[in-house]
Amino acid sequence: MAINSLTWLHPNYLKLSHLVKTHDNAHGLMLVGYSGIGKRILAFQLAGDYLDSDKLKPKRWANYATTANEYQDSDLFHPDCNFVCPEENKTTIPIDRIRSLKSFFELTSHQGKGKVAIIRPAESMTYSAANSLLKILEEPPDETLLILITESIQKLPETVVSRMQIHNIRKPSVEETIGWLNNEETENDWQEIIALFGSRPLLINELGYEFLTAKIKKISTDLDSLVLKKSKPSEIAANWAKEDLDMMLKILYIWISSLVTGSLVKEIDAVKYVPSSFKGLIGAKLNYELCFNYLNEIANIRHHLLNGKGLNWSLQISNLLTPIYADLKGLIQHG
Incomplete structure (x- = not known):
């Protein structure tokens, strides 16, 4: 059975x-x-x-x-x-x-x-x-x-x-999750995926290693490009609107959450898997109020998306990504 x-x-x-x-x-x-x-x-x-x-x-x-x-x-x-x-x-x-x-x-x-x-x-x-x-x-x-x-x-x-x-x-524990996943498929390095999505083996297996790895790489590259000013929010937003938008937003939410968690509990492992451009936030004094407002904004967009609300998604995502483009000023506490 x-x-x-x-x-x-x-x-x-x-x-x-x-x-x-x-x-x-x-x-x-x-x-x-x-x-x-x-x-x-x-x-x-x-x-x-x-x-x-x-x-x-x-x-x-x-x-x-x-x-x-x-x-x-x-x-x-x-x-x-x-x-x-x-x-x-x-x-x-x-x-x-x-x-x-x-x-x-x-x-x-x-x-x-x-x-x-x-x-x-x-x-x-x-x-x-x-x-x-x-x-x-x-x-x-x-x-x-x-x-x-x-x-x-x-x-x-x-x-x-x-x-x-x-x-x-x-x-299940991380060990149980990895053991079950590797019994179902060929052996893969699931650590980053589990760090992002948690020990949810059936969900992870259903989405697939290749799919999740590609999405993580895609969004990481896009965010790095924003921070380095190689791309504008509107350009990234136009691409995300054509992708699995909910998945992109979910990964962004998890990364921002991990930064906040790592800052609050002073735990470096909590932010082990984030885009390279986010590494500078590790140990930085975050503006928690703005961070939580940002997370709430992501959650609201996902809610509208999942409920089929007809919005200009490119504009919504462009506005969402602007604080990241602006040297992450929407997350760091100044002064």
Whole structure:
């Protein structure tokens, strides 16, 4: 089974497996933890145990669906297991999907083992959808299991969280992440990628070593070019608008965050992987207020981008990059 290779998930799985197999579990389970560490695989594994079906427990992690349509069209599909997530090119789960879930639970189990629903990510439910889910949790049908997958319970209504049994899923260590990645692919030097994206092996593997390495090199070269005045913000912005813009912004956010963290805790290793032009900031007295405002600006642009807001992205990114072009004056404290 795929979960056998995800050793960091074993404590949670062993704790829950027996309970769901005997239907001695809470009606609602909430799996909380970072993205890209295997919570979705754990959820389907538990669904398979609850329904006594190996169909939901393929041998390879790559066989797990990421969207509802993929799930329904895959060999993983089980008529008594409903996978709820945002539709393609959407970022939220609407109330209609949760209402249909209530109808799903009320139907007789096809194989007489009960019914399971997995919601991922749970925080993507709209306010009205979460309220509709609350009604299910208040009067859960017999022989049903609801599994919510989330990165943070803070993003969910307290009324929903209070009715769930919460299980915090451990993030793998750097060593576990490297070991798993090198078992999946040929051996690579993952240190810089893990330093930037964290120990999230499934996410890193899905994006791929070559893709991530190329993106890191691209943005590093672009930022060096800005600082050295070889390129203008508008030129870099025009190129980024044609690239995977969210990925570029994510890497920039991580680098600025690492500079702030390294400055606050006086930890050089925290800024080991940054563009060469940023090295001069290591040990410098940063203007933390401006740094946090800058991070907030990146986050706001990403939010608009992910929600499909129609903005002039070249202009947005050009304005964002201007402080870096201006000798990083938007980050360093003067005087």
